[in-house]
Amino acid sequence: MARRAGVSRTTASFVLSGRTDMRISPDAQRRVNAAAAELGYRPNQTARSLRTQVTRTIGMISDTIATTQFAGEVIHGALDTALERGYLLLVAETSGDPIAEKKLVDEMLDRQVDAVVYAMMFTKPGCPPDALSELPVVVLNGIDDFDGPRILPDELGGGRTAARALVDAGHHDDIYAIGGRHRTTDTPDGVYAGRLRMRGVDEVLADAGTAIAGSYECAWEPEHGYEGVASLLDEGHRPKALVCLNDRLALGAYQALEERGLRVPEDVSVVSFDDSDLASWLRPTLTSVALPHYELGKTAVATLLDGTSGRRLITVPMPLRPRDSIRTVSA
Amino acid sequence: MARRAGVSRTTASFVLSGRTDMRISPDAQRRVNAAAAELGYRPNQTARSLRTQVTRTIGMISDTIATTQFAGEVIHGALDTALERGYLLLVAETSGDPIAEKKLVDEMLDRQVDAVVYAMMFTKPGCPPDALSELPVVVLNGIDDFDGPRILPDELGGGRTAARALVDAGHHDDIYAIGGRHRTTDTPDGVYAGRLRMRGVDEVLADAGTAIAGSYECAWEPEHGYEGVASLLDEGHRPKALVCLNDRLALGAYQALEERGLRVPEDVSVVSFDDSDLASWLRPTLTSVALPHYELGKTAVATLLDGTSGRRLITVPMPLRPRDSIRTVSA
DNA sequence: CTGAAAGCGCTAACAC
DNA sequence: GTGTTAGCGCTTTCAG
Numbered sequence: 001m002a003r004r005a006g007v008s009r010t011t012a013s014f015v016l017s018g019r020t021d022m023r024i025s026p027d028a029q030r031r032v033n034a035a036a037a038e039l040g041y042r043p044n045q046t047a048r049s050l051r052t053q054v055t056r057t058i059g060m061i062s063d064t065i066a067t068t069q070f071a072g073e074v075i076h077g078a079l080d081t082a083l084e085r086g087y088l089l090l091v092a093e094t095s096g097d098p099i100a101e102k103k104l105v106d107e108m109l110d111r112q113v114d115a116v117v118y119a120m121m122f123t124k125p126g127c128p129p130d131a132l133s134e135l136p137v138v139v140l141n142g143i144d145d146f147d148g149p150r151i152l153p154d155e156l157g158g159g160r161t162a163a164r165a166l167v168d169a170g171h172h173d174d175i176y177a178i179g180g181r182h183r184t185t186d187t188p189d190g191v192y193a194g195r196l197r198m199r200g201v202d203e204v205l206a207d208a209g210t211a212i213a214g215s216y217e218c219a220w221e222p223e224h225g226y227e228g229v230a231s232l233l234d235e236g237h238r239p240k241a242l243v244c245l246n247d248r249l250a251l252g253a254y255q256a257l258e259e260r261g262l263r264v265p266e267d268v269s270v271v272s273f274d275d276s277d278l279a280s281w282l283r284p285t286l287t288s289v290a291l292p293h294y295e296l297g298k299t300a301v302a303t304l305l306d307g308t309s310g311r312r313l314i315t316v317p318m319p320l321r322p323r324d325s326i327r328t329v330s331a
Numbered sequence: 332m333a334r335r336a337g338v339s340r341t342t343a344s345f346v347l348s349g350r351t352d353m354r355i356s357p358d359a360q361r362r363v364n365a366a367a368a369e370l371g372y373r374p375n376q377t378a379r380s381l382r383t384q385v386t387r388t389i390g391m392i393s394d395t396i397a398t399t400q401f402a403g404e405v406i407h408g409a410l411d412t413a414l415e416r417g418y419l420l421l422v423a424e425t426s427g428d429p430i431a432e433k434k435l436v437d438e439m440l441d442r443q444v445d446a447v448v449y450a451m452m453f454t455k456p457g458c459p460p461d462a463l464s465e466l467p468v469v470v471l472n473g474i475d476d477f478d479g480p481r482i483l484p485d486e487l488g489g490g491r492t493a494a495r496a497l498v499d500a501g502h503h504d505d506i507y508a509i510g511g512r513h514r515t516t517d518t519p520d521g522v523y524a525g526r527l528r529m530r531g532v533d534e535v536l537a538d539a540g541t542a543i544a545g546s547y548e549c550a551w552e553p554e555h556g557y558e559g560v561a562s563l564l565d566e567g568h569r570p571k572a573l574v575c576l577n578d579r580l581a582l583g584a585y586q587a588l589e590e591r592g593l594r595v596p597e598d599v600s601v602v603s604f605d606d607s608d609l610a611s612w613l614r615p616t617l618t619s620v621a622l623p624h625y626e627l628g629k630t631a632v633a634t635l636l637d638g639t640s641g642r643r644l645i646t647v648p649m650p651l652r653p654r655d656s657i658r659t660v661s662a
Numbered sequence: 663c664t665g666a667a668a669g670c671g672c673t674a675a676c677a678c
Numbered sequence: 679g680t681g682t683t684a685g686c687g688c689t690t691t692c693a694g
Contacts, residue, residue, distance in 0.1 A: 008665050012690060024663070025609060045441040046380045047687035050670045055377065057421070057442065064404050065410075072403055074397050079396075079423055083431075088438050090388070092410055099415075108421050110376040111388065192480045246519040258589065278609075281553045282581060344673060356679065378671035381686045552692060 003072075006031060016043070030288045049112060056087050058304060059108040059116035061101070062140075066092045070293055071120045074140070077297025078117060085305055087114075097108060105131050115304045117297075118142070123152065123192045125264070136309060139298050143192050149303045151296055151314045155193045158289045158318030159200020162243055162271045165287060166321055170329035171241045177201065177215040178228045178253055179245030184219050192247060194220075197273060200245055213239070218247055225252025234258055240329075241269040247278040250286055250325075265327035275321045285323035292316045343367075347374070347527075367504030380443060387418050389635060390439040392432070394457070395473075396424040401452045401624055405471070408628025409448060416636055418445075436462050446626075446635045449473070452525045454483065459588055465639060471631050474523050479522035480634045482627055482645045486524045487651030489533020489620045493574055493602045496618060496651055498539045501660035502572045502600060508532065508546040509584055511557045515550050525576060530606060542633055544570070556583025564591055571660075572600040576607040581617055581656075596658035606652045616654035623647045 015024055015032045035041070047156070049055040060078060065071040079089050090108055094101040108116065108242055109131065118128040119140035128137050134304050138149040166175060169218070181190025181198050189195075193291060205211050209304050216228035216236065223292040225244060244250035259262060264270050272279065275290030295316050303314060354432040380386040391409060391660045396402040410420050419438055425432035439447065440462065448470035449459040457473045469480045490568035497506060512521025512529050521528075529546070536542050547559035547569060556575060564568060564587070565581070588595060595615055599650050603610065605622030626647050634645060 009688085010666085010690080011664060014664095017689080028663085039663090042437060042441055042685050044375060044381075044443065046386065046443045048689075049377045050375075050381050050687080051689050053670080055442075065406055075396055075422065076424065079620075083423070083435060083438070086438065088421050088423065088435075088442060090419050091406065093407065093413070104419075105416070106373060106416060107417070110373055111386075111419065112375065112377045202345065223614070224612070248612060255614060273677090281579060281609075283553070283557070283583075283586060339676080340672085341674080341682085345680095348673080375671050378686090379673075381688090382673050383687080652686080 012036075016082075024086050028153030033235050033306060053112070055112045056114050056116055057111065057146050058082060058087055059113040060091045060119065060123055061092075061108070061116055061128075062093050062119040063096050064121045065091065070291065072120060074121075074297035074300075077294035077299075078301045079297070080308040081298045081305070082300040085300070087305070091202075102131070105129055117300045117304065119300070125157070130147065131258050136304055136307070138300050138303050140296060147311050149312050149314055150308055151300050151303065151316065153193075153291055153296065154315040155196035156200045157315075158273060159197035159202075160204045161320050162197070162198070162203040162273065162289045163204035163208075165271050165289075165322070165326060166241050166243070166269060167204060167324050169269065172208065172210050173236035174213050174238060174240040175205065175237045175243065176211070176232060176237065176241070177243045177245065178225055179220045179249045180215040182220055183217040184244065185193055187214060189300065190217070193273075197245060212243075213237070215301075220249050222248045222255075225249030226256045227252070230258035230259075233262075239268050241271070241326075244270060244272040246270050246274045247276045247282075247286060247288055249250065250288075251278055251282065254282055258324040262288045269327050272325075273318075279321065282325075284325050286322050287323045287325045289318050290321050291319055347459070348467050375573065380562035383473065384443070385442045386445055387582045388421055388442065388444050389413060390421045390444040391423070391450065392435065392439070392447060392459075393422075393424050393450040394427050395452045395522060397470065401622065402515050404624030404627035405450060405452075405631075406409055408625035408630075409632045410628070412629045412632040412636070418636070420630070431598055432460060433462070436460055440466075448631045449629070453572050453602045454486070461562050463479065467630050467638070469634050469636055472626060479640055480643050480645055482634065482647065483632050484524075484622055484627065485646040485648050488646075489604060490528035491532075492651050493528070493604065493620045493659065494532040494535035494539075494651060496518045496599060496602050496620075496653070496657060497572050497574070498535060500600065500657050503539065505544050505558040505569060505571040506536065506541070507563060507568065507570045507572070508574045508576065509549075509556055510551045510580045511546040513546040513551055513576065516551075521548070524604075526577060536610050543574075544568070545644050551580055553583035553586075554581045556580030557587045558583070561590075564593075572602070572657075574590045575603040578607045578617060578619055581619075582609055585613060596656050600658050601656040603656075604649075610652065610654065612629035615657075617653045618656045619652050620649050621652050623649055 015029045020267055029253040036259050039076040092104045105235055118137055120126050120142055123141045125144045126142050127146055138147045140151045165230055181194035183190045216230050218224035244253050262268055272286050272288040275288040279286040299316055337341055344362045344365050397621050398589035423435045432454040432619055446467040449468055451457050451473055454472045456475045458475050458477055459468050471482045472479045514521045549555035549559055573584055575584050581601055603617050603619040610617040610619040631648055
C-alpha cells in the first residue's frame with residue numbers, strides 16, 4: 001500500500017477519494033498524493049467494488065454487433081462517454097438467441113455491472129429480460145414499450161430533413177420515393193423507420209405545396225432499388241429527384257439510372273438515408289441523412305450515468321450529410 | 332447464502348467449484364446443487380475475483396472499432412470464444428491516441444483483467460504499451476516485432492487463392508492488378524497486405540506459366556480503382572481479368588468497365604479481396620478473398636485462454652467467397 | 663484531524 | 679467428510 005507514506009490507510013483513502021468530511025492537513029494531503037504518484041498507486045477496483053457495490057462498469061448487450069457499421073459507431077460513442085467518467089464497457093451480443101442472451105446477462109450480473117445498455121442494431125421490437133429488472137437499463141433502438149428510457153433516432157425529423165434538402169434545392173415536382181415504407185409480404189405495414197421517414201417527407205412536401213409523385217415499396221436492398229427505378233422508367237415516369245430510403249437502395253438506383261443514360265445529379269437528384277460508407281464511395285457522392293450512431297451510443301450511456309430513469313423516449317437528430325447527388329434547380 | 336441448505340459453506344464451495352480433493356457425500360452434493368438451483372444462486376464474481384485473482388474477463392483494445400466492419404466481426408469471434416469458456420470482454424478503443432490508450436489500459440488493469448487482445452484494425456505497426464507487460468497479451472494484426480503470440484490473416488495465401496481462382500477458371504493472359512502493393516507517396520514501399528497478396532498472386536501465376544500483365548499502383552479507394560481501369564483502357568490494354576486488391580477498388584473498377592461498355596464477367600473477370608458487404612451488393616456479385624475477421628477474433632481469444640505464450644506468429648487462412656464476377660473460359 | 667477495526671462475498675488452508 | 683477461520687484490498691464507521 002501507498003499508505004506506508006507517512007499516514008494511515010484511512011487518511012490515504014480519504015484524500016484519494018477526495019472527501020472533505022474530515023479536514024485533512026494540507027501537509028498530509030501533499031504527502032499522500034506525492035506517494036501515490038511516486039509509487040504509481042492505483043486502487044484495485046475489484047476490491048473497491050466488493051466494498052462499495054459499484055464496479056464502474058456498464059454492460060452493453062446488443063443483438064448483433066457485427067453486421068453494418070452501426071454497432072461500431074454506437075460502441076464508440078458509448079465508450080467515449082463511459083471513459084470520460086471512468087467507466088468501462090462489457091460488450092456482448094446475443095445473436096438474437098435467448099439462450100445466449102440469458103447466459104450473457106448472467107455473466108454480466110455475476111460481474112456486478114452497474115447498468116446496461118440494451119441495444120438493437122435495427123429499430124425493432126424487443127425488451128430486456130426480467131433478470132435485468134433490478135438494474136438501470138436503457139433500451140437503444142427498441143420500439144416495444146419499456147418502462148425506462150428509450151433512445152431512438154429521430155426518423156420523422158430525418159424524413160423532413162431529406163425532403164427539405166430537395167425542396168431547398170428548388171425541387172418541386174416528379175419526386176419519387178424508392179423503398180417507401182418497406183412494405184413487403186413479410187412486413188405488410190412497412191417498418192418503423194420507413195413509416196416515419198415517409199411521414200416526414202410527406203409533411204415537408206405538403207408544406208411546399210406538392211407531394212410525392214410515387215413510391216416504390218420494396219425491401220431495402222440494392223437489387224430492389226435497381227428494379228424500382230427501372231420499372232419507374234419503363235412505365236414512362238420521368239423522375240427529377242429520388243428519395244432513396246437507404247444508401248443500398250441508392251446504390252441500386254444509381255446503377256439503373258446509369259444504365260438508362262440518366263446522370264446524377266444533372267438529370268435526377270438523389271437523397272438517401274443512413275450515411276453508410278457507401279454514400280461517400282458512390283460517384284457522384286451521395287447526399288444522405290445520417291443515422292446518428294455515435295450520438296446514440298453517447299446518449300445511451302449519458303442517460304444511464306445521469307441516473308435519469310423512468311419511462312421516456314429520447315430522440316436523437318439525424319443530420320444531413322450534403323454531398324454531390326443533389327442539383328440546385330434554378331426556378 | 333445458499334449454503335444454508337444443510338451443509339457448510341466449505342462444502343458448498345467445493346461442490347459448486349466441482350473439486351474432488353475431499354470426497355463429499357453424494358447426498359450432500361445433491362442437496363447443495365438442489366439448493367443452488369432453487370435459490371438461483373450465482374456466486375458474486377467480484378468477491379471471487381478478489382480472492383482468486385482471476386476475473387474471467389479479458390480486455391480487448393483496438394485502435395478503431397468503428398470504421399469498417401472489421402471490428403464488429405473480430406469482436407464477435409472473440410466474444411463467442413470467450414463466452415464459451417465463461418469469459419467476458421471489456422472492449423475499448425484508443426482512436427490511435429496514446430493518452431487515451433494509457434487511460435484505458437489503466438482502467439482495465441484496475442479491473443484486473445486476466446489478459447488482453449491488442450488489436451489493430453488494419454495490418455500495421457504497433458506494440459502494446461509496457462503497462463501490459465505483466466499480462467498475457469496477443470497482438471492482432473500487428474506487424475511489429477512482439478514477444479508473444481501475433482495473429483495475422485494469411486495474406487500470402489490469400490493472394491495465392493485469388494490468383495488460383497482465376498487460373499482455375501481458365502484465365503492465363505491479360506490479367507491485371509488494380510491497387511497493387513499500394514505504392515503511393517505516403518507508402519512508397521506499399522503496404523504489408525499489398526506486398527504479400529501480390530507475392531501470392533505472382534507465385535501462382537508463375538506456376539501456371541504466366542505473369543501479371545500489369546499492375547496499377549495506387550491507394551485502395553474506389554476512385555483510384557476507377558482511374559486505374561480507365562487509364563489501362565485508355566492506354567490500349569485489353570484486360571481479360573482484374574485482380575482488385577480490395578473490394579472498394581473493385582467498385583471503382585466496375586464503374587470504369589461499365590462506362591466503357593465492358594461487361595463483368597463476360598468481357599472481364601474480377602476477383603477481389605476483403606469480402607466486405609460491398610462484394611455481395613455489387614452487380615454482378617463480386618468474388619472476393621475474405622479477411623477472416625471472425626476467425627481472427629476467435630483465434631486471438633483462444634490463444635490467450637490456452638495459455639500459449641512466447642513469440643510466435645499465427646496465421647489465419649483467407650477463404651475464397653466465390654460469386655458471379657469470374658467467368659470460366661473454355662480453353 | 664488520525665488510527666483501529668469491521669466487513670463486502672468468496673475461497674482455501676487447516677483443524678475437527 | 680465437515681466446519682472454522684483467515685484473508686483478498688479496499689472503504690467507512692467509530693473512537694481517540
